[in-house]
Amino acid sequence: MMQTITIRREPWFFQDPLVNATVAKSVAALSPAFKHLPAPVRLRASGALRAWDLLSERDARVAKARRIVSDPDTGSHEAFMALIDAITPSIVLSKVDREGAAEDLRGKMSAIMMPLTFWWRGGALYEPTLSLGTLLSGSDIASDLPAQLLTPPLHTLCIVPPWQHRHYCGGSHAIFLFEFPSASAAASTGRALAMSSFGASEKGGVVAEGFCVTIDDENAPLQPVIDQELDRQCSDAGSAWELHQIEASRDRWRQRLDYVTKTLLYLRSDGAELRHLQPYSAAPKAFPGFGRRKREEKLAQVDQLYDRYIVGPASLEGVHGGEHGERLTPGQALPAHWRRGHFRMQPYGPQSSLRKVIFVAPVIVRADRLSTVD
Template sequence: MKSGQNTTSPDLLARELDLRAREFLVATARTRTTSRELPPVRAASVGLVQAWEAWAKVLARRDGERYERWHLRPDRAYGPPGAGSAAMELLVEAMRINNPQFLRTMTQDEVQRPVLLASAAALYQVRPHAVIEPTAALQTWLAQTDIGEDVPASLFRLPVPAVFLRFGPQMAAAVDPTLWSTLDRPCTTTGIYIFETCVDERRDIVFLAVGSAPGNPQDLPYALQLCFTDERDSLVDHALNAAPRDGNAATAVAMVQMCTKVLLYLQTPGAIRTDELRRDETAARLARAGGKKVSKLERRLASRYNRIIVGPTQAIQYGSGEVAPHWRRGHLRMQAHGPQFSLRKLIFIAPTLIRADRLGASASGNH
């Protein structure tokens, strides 16, 4: 007998297979259903990871063998490709048991979209994670900021192994026209999952953008992977040269640059940052609970998520000269310093609103 050989009666096993398959499909569908909740918070609320693991375990009981590739792992060597492959196999097997007729008629997009969104949400949950929320003022700044070509790839670093970068109107407006240009309807970027995976001597960064479109009840994904083999290379060049690795990547350059600007800002001297990390608090409360209280508490705490609030509450506006109001673009670049100016450090020169006072005057004159 194989290790873990199933000893459950065939009827009981068949019923559990159907139940766990249905739970996994429901959790996957609800994770993708557009709502006011952020995608990773939504996934936690519907118990995606729990449904994923329960489905993988009952399949192991059926076959008498544990399939390690189906189980989520928190280590950085296990990234979106592994989680995506597992989600694909689990989804297809769940459909084969629960709804085989629909499986036969599903298009590639109908399979790929829930796989991308579910695998990203699940991997985010099992890794140390946080939502990064730029303030409206910082979003305005970054939409008017350029990245110097001398900024090296080594500075692209995540504050935690898994990030969901929340987009507001200012950031979305700078990214949406190119990112979703192939769709036949307008689409707004809700946010972007970002994962770092280390493979041998290579560092991979995977972006999974989540968009919502009017009249479409389900989120839309866009995935892109950047590979860093030489950390001294220009970060801008990596974004601009992504197209050869992915035929559609040229549409994602603005997305990559916006994510990069947020992460670079976090590393600049004087960056304003407030951490609200609830993971330890949640774990402690669950440890004190018992029995039926645990599942009830898990559901209530699911909407309380780790987040890092980044940026000032309001942009400082000042200017000089009799010119029309306009933004002078900001810059994230390397600055020489130290002995004989031989060292380099990252600096952020904020955008400046020139003649902000005239904006008020113009508005008053229109009444």
């Protein structure tokens, strides 16, 4: 069945009908009608992605903005401003509250920009398993791991945690990662990793938040680099209210950074499990013999499919207490009688001159605390 989407009247509209229809479909992607889908897939399922593609073919300003946004070397703010500038000429704001209308549009475009950039840069979806989330939440990062390990496998990706583990990553339903050269880097090799969180408010609305880690020294210890970025953003606050707002989100971003960092480290470790599922690529896109309505219904169903990488083990069968037989259950917190897992560097190669990251899973250490098993 095709979905009928009702869009509330916004305090703004666009004189250009094509721009207006495109932004309206994009706003619809943020509605509860698509909450069952990962953030990037929402944009395609609502028809917004096709609308933006069509708009970029017919509007020179949007075409130019698309070239800027699609370039992985473009920073997040520059990409956002390029798209806003492209559609601004035809905007009409509410006369009742122009400032509020502009802020409303900016907030919605911030949320829309994440999945749009994802698609235009050819991003990939990564879904950690519930089992992997259990292992990561019960593991630590060694203090000597270098910042160079905080490198995604692609310059653009989206990590979608299981809903049971959203509390491990600050309530995020999805975390977008965009890697690009750092404009403020002291060296030409400096880079920035922009992270955008896509979540939901208590009222069901979409909440978009951003954070950027700048890495000028790839050999610097990873954890201090992250801590410095958190401290810098707090010190840059212009008022007490702004400082309070930043401090309020600090814990959430620490959780997100912890989840993202451990996921990326796991992907680099020996023995990492990764499966590529491609239901969207494998699905038929042409339906000869169908009428227009039936064909549109079929395409709407296909647009809700999505390719993704499944990261981590499907179960925790290999993680247990050895002869004691106790096993972890996906989704549970690490019991007190288990030793926490950890990521650390391990020497290898000629004369152990090289180092690689390894993941040591949690293991039982206090058999005396085991509960009786029938």
